[in-house]
Amino acid sequence: MGAGAVRRQLGLARSSARARSGTRAARQRFGYLIVIDFEATCWRDAGRRAPEVVEFPAVLLNTSTGEIESEFHTYVQPQEHPILSEFCTELTGITQNQVDEGVPLSICLSQFLKWIKKIQMEKKIVFGADILSNSTSEAKACTFVTWTDWDLGVCLHYECKRKQLRKPDILNSWIDLKATYRVFYNRKPKGLNGALQDLGIAFTGREHSGLDDSRNTARLAWRLICDGCVLKVTKSLDEVIPKTAGYLLSKISFCLWTP
């Protein structure tokens, strides 16, 4: 399939005329986006050590105005490897003191859900399946945005599994802005900073600070919206069994259980 066809299939064909006419925001499926960018324990040579979240930021972007309307931010105590490597502190700017004064991931997740509940009430935000049942009300659809699938698909996903923590269901699907960017502009970005630079936007703040990375990712998402990109979910971890597969599975289990 050609690049144009892929772009059309993903609904990413550029429509700059419409964007310029000011109707772009109304065309967005999501009235709000929550951008997340974790920082995690790391080493120059990680070996078999798995990353643990040490900074958990989230910023709420209004896709009609481009404004960040609310922020969540907390440092998280790593428990498998409680002492940060020098490499990690140099890369992220996060100090041992900051994580020591942070909270364990379980507490962080409940604080995050409290923030989610608060913004849901204040802004009439709905997620996932609730979007369909609220389609006629003034509810605003919302989903998550990350730069690559790493944050939600690897880092948090496996850390919750290792620690037997329940990961909030709303974090099971998201928009990978890097993949979206690549298809929409038809070029491979060199990191988040490179993606911004290519569009003439300077990175604000400190690279590899979770909060600054999140804010800059939100600015990039807003730029894509302004350029006419309709942002869509690119990844879902929720299992969807097609009707035919479900039918076959029921037949197979019937055969297995029939004496």
Ligand code: AMP
């Ligand atoms: P980022 O969002 O790009 O700041 O990266 C998220 C996390 O990925 C960091 O907190 C590190 O745990 C890991 N990471 C990023 N870049 C590197 C690197 N060059 N070497 C090792 N780990 C890295």
Ligand code: MG
């Ligand atoms: Mg990142």
Ligand code: MG
């Ligand atoms: Mg980061």
